Structure formats: structure tokens, C-alpha cells
Amino acid sequence: MNQQYTLLHKYGNLITAFVVLVILLAIIIATSAGFSYFDVSLLASGGTTLALAALGGTLVILSGGFDLSVGAIISLVNVMLAAGYIDDSTPAAFAASFMLAILVGAGCGFVNGVLVAYARIQPIVVTLSTMFIIQGITLLIMNSPGGTVPTSLGTYLMGDVLPELFPASVFLVILCLLVWAWIKRTPFGLHLYAIGGNPEAARAVGIPLGRSYLLTYTLAGAFYGLAGFFLSAQTGAGDPLVGNSLLLSVFAAIVIGGTRLGGGKGGPVGSVLGAFVLMLIVNILLLFNISAYYSTIAQGVVLIVAVMIGGLGKDSELRKFLRLLGHRWRAMRHGRLASQLDPQSKYIDVSGNSPDLPDSRISFFKKHQKDLRISLPALAGLMILLIATQFLLGRNVYEWSYWNSMLVLSTFLIILALGQGVVVFTGGLDLSIPWTIALSGILFTGLTQVPTRRCFMHCR
Numbered sequence: 001m002n003q004q005y006t007l008l009h010k011y012g013n014l015i016t017a018f019v020v021l022v023i024l025l026a027i028i029i030a031t032s033a034g035f036s037y038f039d040v041s042l043l044a045s046g047g048t049t050l051a052l053a054a055l056g057g058t059l060v061i062l063s064g065g066f067d068l069s070v071g072a073i074i075s076l077v078n079v080m081l082a083a084g085y086i087d088d089s090t091p092a093a094f095a096a097s098f099m100l101a102i103l104v105g106a107g108c109g110f111v112n113g114v115l116v117a118y119a120r121i122q123p124i125v126v127t128l129s130t131m132f133i134i135q136g137i138t139l140l141i142m143n144s145p146g147g148t149v150p151t152s153l154g155t156y157l158m159g160d161v162l163p164e165l166f167p168a169s170v171f172l173v174i175l176c177l178l179v180w181a182w183i184k185r186t187p188f189g190l191h192l193y194a195i196g197g198n199p200e201a202a203r204a205v206g207i208p209l210g211r212s213y214l215l216t217y218t219l220a221g222a223f224y225g226l227a228g229f230f231l232s233a234q235t236g237a238g239d240p241l242v243g244n245s246l247l248l249s250v251f252a253a254i255v256i257g258g259t260r261l262g263g264g265k266g267g268p269v270g271s272v273l274g275a276f277v278l279m280l281i282v283n284i285l286l287l288f289n290i291s292a293y294y295s296t297i298a299q300g301v302v303l304i305v306a307v308m309i310g311g312l313g314k315d316s317e318l319r320k321f322l323r324l325l326g327h328r329w330r331a332m333r334h335g336r337l338a339s340q341l342d343p344q345s346k347y348i349d350v351s352g353n354s355p356d357l358p359d360s361r362i363s364f365f366k367k368h369q370k371d372l373r374i375s376l377p378a379l380a381g382l383m384i385l386l387i388a389t390q391f392l393l394g395r396n397v398y399e400w401s402y403w404n405s406m407l408v409l410s411t412f413l414i415i416l417a418l419g420q421g422v423v424v425f426t427g428g429l430d431l432s433i434p435w436t437i438a439l440s441g442i443l444f445t446g447l448t449q450v451p452t453r454r455c456f457m458h459c460r
Helices: 002-031 037-062 070-083 091-117 123-141 151-157 168-184 187-197 199-204 209-235 244-256 268-287 293-310 317-333 369-392 400-425 433-459
Strands: 160-162
Touching (some): 002 293, 037 244, 070 244, 151 209
């Protein structure tokens, strides 16, 4: 019994993802008129790109990081394969394209790894910056959809390893999982989980954190390049924005697969299952003639349910919070809360004046030393940009019209930064900003049109 509990506690999320995958697959088979090998091959190829990208993203998250450059790297690989078109279906063209995709992806990951491992910059900041840089390079190579990838990609990757028995896409995913199984048993695999679980403890026992981070991001970039390689075989053409839609789906697949955000627990096997779960949800909606717009709602619900199921473990944060909430409720009923026993103020005096020492005062610079250390580089950068604008572009930065136009253009971003900053202060990250803005805009536009229509009808 104890052994069964241990297995469920260790692989509960993975088992849940597998059960959900089987249920969704059974629904598709039951509702399809004649489920054939072609349907199996189509479903397999439909989820392979997301599965390969989730493999790379899982490695980064296991190390305690967060990679926002995955979609940009996939797009870069896609346009590079399409821009350097080779009208060739030979194995040599396939091998050359494969090497190009892996090298481009690994190169981008190497840059991320160097900045994270040796420059000691936060992974979110590094990958956000490289995402913008890679997107810019991608648009310089190809600013609109076009081009053609080598025909050998579709010939080999969209075909079968064994005719009518084994799709090439499934073979590619299994091969990557076998590579992961080998990596997990190497010293690097052990280091990956160690630095994700507790980096300070890993450093204390002699694990080389810098080298481990560098290898992690480089290997993750190689998987992103492989995902772009397969996506190019699917589309047959280049699109500079093709990878953007995969970014949030990658993290959704990773979480559904049971990998803990923050590192130290999980694995790519669950992420692959999560990727195919998301793909099957979209296909089921299409089978029932439900609008594709509902697919994102369904994926979000599945993601929340998966996280809640994963939070039911004995030592999970959700269980700890619920127990703490129960203790607090019982203490409040009996009047034993600190706020009920101590009538004194619960707020901390940060004015710089101590009631015990009336003459003691803390200087402004000493009180805000940490904040100034963070904000002064940004202020220095602003001054450099203003000087460059004045002398290089010939703009008069001393005129009020210049500052007025700058305020108009930047107010929108300032408001968003204030909102995101509150979330970041708590240690989180809000990825729902674009959709929240879109929903607010649509609702506001709809609400403001209602009185106008009523007034128009009344005037008539």
C-alpha cells in the first residue's frame, strides 16, 4: 500500500495526463466514421511540433528557469530553411537542413545559456531580450510569408518509417525521448534536477552551476530547432510569425505533463503527453463542429484542472494552504488570532522616525539605497538616449512638444508596466496581458455603442 502511494505521489500527474490522453483518443475513435491509419498519422504529426518544443522547454523549467524565446527560435529556423531554398529531395538536402536547424537552435540556446550562467541575468529577462532580438533577425530575413523549404523534409518526415505501420513523426518523438532517457542517467541529468530543486545546495556539494545552465539552454535550443525543422516540413513554406502561437501552448503542455514551474520535479515524457492532449482537444472540438475559438477556453480549463489535481499531494502547496486556512478559521472562531489579541497597530513605521528615539532620522538616500541602485542605471540609459536623440537625430529634446508626444506614446506601456510590476514584486509573471487588453477593449467598445444606438433610435 505504501509503495502504491509512493508511485502515485511521484507519477500522479504523469498518470493523469496519460489517462486524459487515452480518454480523448477514445472519444475521437468513437465519434469518427472509420478511424484509419491515416487518421493516426495525421494526429501524430499534428502534435509533434508542440511535443518537440515542450521537450526543450521542460529542460529549462527543470533547471528552475523560464524560456520565452522558444517561439522566436522556431520561427527563425523556419524562415532560414525557407529562404535558403534547395530544390532537392535527396537525403543530402535533408541532412543539410537538419544540421542547419539544430545548429541555429543550439546557437540561440547557447547565447541564452551564457547570459544566464555567466552574466548572472535572470532567465526571464534574458529570454525575453533574445526573443525580441531573434524576432527582429527573423523579420530581416523574411518580412512576410513565402519561400519554400526543401522537398526532402516533407518526403521523410511526413511519411512512414514502416509503411502503414509506423509514422515518421512518432519515430522522431520516441527517438527524442530515448535521448532524454540517456541524458537523465548521465551526471548532467542528475545535476539538472539538483539545481532546479535547490541551486544553493547544489553549489555547496560541488555541482558546476554555470556549465549545467549553459548545457541546459543549449540542449533546449537544439530541441526548439528540431521543432522548427518539423514545422517546416509540415508547412512547406516560411512564415516569420509561425512560432509565436506556440509559446503559451508549450508552457501549457509542460504543466499538464506534471513538470513543476520552479524546477526539480517532472520530465519531458509528461510534456509530450500534455502536447498531444492539447492537440486532441482541438480535434475533438472540430469533430463536433464547435468553433475553434472555444479550443483556447477548453485548453485553459484542462490546464487549471491538471494543476489542481497535481496540487492534491500530501506535501503540495495547495494542501498546506488549505490546512493553514483551516487552522486560521478555527483560531478566529475562538478569538485567538494575533489581530484579535493584540490591539496595537499591525503596520510598520517606515517614516524614518523611531518613537523610542525621537531625534533619530534616516536619510533619504540611505532609506532608498536599494531602489536607487536599481533605478539609476535606467535613468542613465534614458539620459544617453536623450543626448543621442539631440545630436544624432537633430530633435530638440528641450521643447515641451517633444515630451508631450513621448508621454502620449508611452503612457499605455507605463500603465501596463505598473500592473505587471505588482505581479513581479510577488515573484510571479502575468502572461494574460494581451488577451486582457483585447477583452477590455471589446467590452468597452460594446458598452459605449449601446447608448449611441438608443439615442439614434430616439432621435428618429
